[in-house]
Amino acid sequence: KQEVTQIPAALSVPEGENLVLNCSFTDSAIYNLQWFRQDPGKGLTSLLLIQSSQREQTSGRLNASLDKSSGRSTLYIAASQPGDSATYLCAVKAGANSKLTFGKGITLSVRP
Amino acid sequence: NAGVTQTPKFRVLKTGQSMTLLCAQDMNHEYMYWYRQDPGMGLRLIHYSVGEGTTAKGEVPDGYNVSRLKKQNFLLGLESAAPSQTSVYFCASTQLDTQYFGPGTRLTVL
Numbered sequence: 001k002q003e004v005t006q007i008p009a010a011l012s013v014p015e016g017e018n019l020v021l022n023c024s025f026t027d028s029a030i031y032n033l034q035w036f037r038q039d040p041g042k043g044l045t046s047l048l049l050i051q052s053s054q055r056e057q058t059s060g061r062l063n064a065s066l067d068k069s070s071g072r073s074t075l076y077i078a079a080s081q082p083g084d085s086a087t088y089l090c091a092v093k094a095g096a097n098s099k100l101t102f103g104k105g106i107t108l109s110v111r112p
Numbered sequence: 113n114a115g116v117t118q119t120p121k122f123r124v125l126k127t128g129q130s131m132t133l134l135c136a137q138d139m140n141h142e143y144m145y146w147y148r149q150d151p152g153m154g155l156r157l158i159h160y161s162v163g164e165g166t167t168a169k170g171e172v173p174d175g176y177n178v179s180r181l182k183k184q185n186f187l188l189g190l191e192s193a194a195p196s197q198t199s200v201y202f203c204a205s206t207q208l209d210t211q212y213f214g215p216g217t218r219l220t221v222l
Contacts, residue, residue, distance in 0.1 A: 032209055043116075043202055043213035044155075051209075089155070093209070097162070099145075099170065100211065104154040 002027045004092055006103035013080055014111050021075040021106050023090035028068045031093045035064050035075050038087045038105065047088075048075070080110045114138055116214035118203050124220045125193045133188040133217050135203030143206040144186040145170075146178060148199040149216075155202070161186055193221045 003026045013019055023033070032051045036044040048057045048064040050073070056065040063076040073090055087107045091100040116137045125131055135144065146158040157170030161180040175197060177189045186205075190197060198221045203214040 034209075034211065036211075036213075041216075043215045044204075044211075046210050046212070049210055091155075091211075099157050099160065102155040104152070 002030075002092060002094060002101045004090060004101050004103035006088075006090060006106050008106065009104065010107045010109070012109040012111060015080060015082060017080050017110075019077050019080055019108075021077070021088050021108070023073040023075070023103055025071045025073075025092050025101075027094070028071050029094065030068060031095050031098065033064075033066055033073050033090060033092045034100070035062075035073075036089045036091065038089060040086075044089065080108075082110045082112050084108060085110050116203055116205055116212050118201075118214040118217050120217060121215070122218050124222065125190075126222050127194060129193050130189070130191050131193065131219075132190075133201055133203075133219075135186045135188070135214060136184055137186075137203075137205040137212070138184060139205060139207060139212065140183070141205035141207045141212070142183075144180065145204045145206070145211070146176070146186065146188045147202045147204065148172065149202060150199050158188065158201075193219075195221045197221050 005024045034049045035047045038044045050066045061078040066073045087105040089105040091102040119134045142163045145160040147155045159178040164183040167178045179187045201217045204211045
């Protein structure tokens with residue numbers, strides 16, 4: 001059974017810092033991996049989707065990398081801002097028609 | 113383009129009452145999902161649908177029923193609510209691997 005782990009559960013950094021959020025998964029045979037953002041009391045918003053054949057994806061100040069062999073993905077946030085404060089979840093998919101398995105998320109607080 | 117919408121946003125039920133949560137999407141997506149999110153448990157899949165007229169069980173289906181009579185709507189029903197069903201419920205739809213989530217329904221069962 002696939003398990004997705006995100007450690008630490010919470011992180012607090014000063015504004016302007018570059019930071020890395022980690023995601024690990026137990027079964028390396030994945031179809032794709034997705035990073036989401038969730039603001040308090042809101043739904044999830046997809047940030048980046050990495051297919052199994054890809055090593056990384058970039059969107060603005062966000063860069064997500066994927067290393068299937070080691071069962072790891074990282075979300076890099078450059079020059080963090082208070083508006084980046086949210087919970088970040090990663091999720092993996094085993095196959096094209098499989099369900100997503102979610103990590104429990106990392107709650108990020110960026111201090112002004 | 114409203115994306116994925118959910119009604120109601122909040123609801124309080126007494127044990128044993130029934131209710132239906134409505135999810136609607138205007139993106140013509142085939143796949144739709146119902147999740148629940150609980151503190152310390154993360155997101156768990158309740159039921160899903162791969163197209164109009166189809167439904168399938170997810171990870172935690174007990175106590176819930178679903179229907180997908182129209183492609184754009186996915187309904188989640190609780191026939192006899194229990195306090196253990198107190199949670200935040202999210203609907204999502206998928207096209208080309210990206211999942212789009214609704215804003216959620218916060219349900220409290222007393």
